[in-house]
Amino acid sequence: MPAPRHRHGDLERRISEADAYLQIMIDLVSKMSTRVSELADPHEKSKGQVILDHSNAMLDNIKHSIVLLQIAKVLNAVYFIAYNTTVLTV
Known part of the structure; x- marks a missing residue:
């Protein structure tokens, strides 16, 4: 069963937050x-x-973890749409 809508938004927020922390870490490693x-x-x-x-x-x-989370977010949205379409047509 797909995650409720509020969890999807929470995932997006957390991915953005992780990406922001990654940028800070990249700057620190560069220094x-x-x-x-x-x-x-x-x-x-x-x-x-x-x-x-x-x-x-x-x-x-x-970086790889964030990319995998972004892929999971897209797949979750696709499954959510497919699930809702199946439920509505059945």
Whole structure:
């Protein structure tokens, strides 16, 4: 059974919120990348690079998650329309 209308709007709001947080994180990782590249000490630079690599992997996972949520939102709408059409014609 499809989700009620208020849940669909809630999903859209939460996806938008997650996307906004993602943009903030992208900016922070970009600043961190600049800072790591400016480090003079090779030991500190390697530590910073490890953190940066993990941060970029995390960003990729979050991006994929948001895309999957957007796909789920569209599929939910399609199933909702199909369900309502079936119920109305039966």
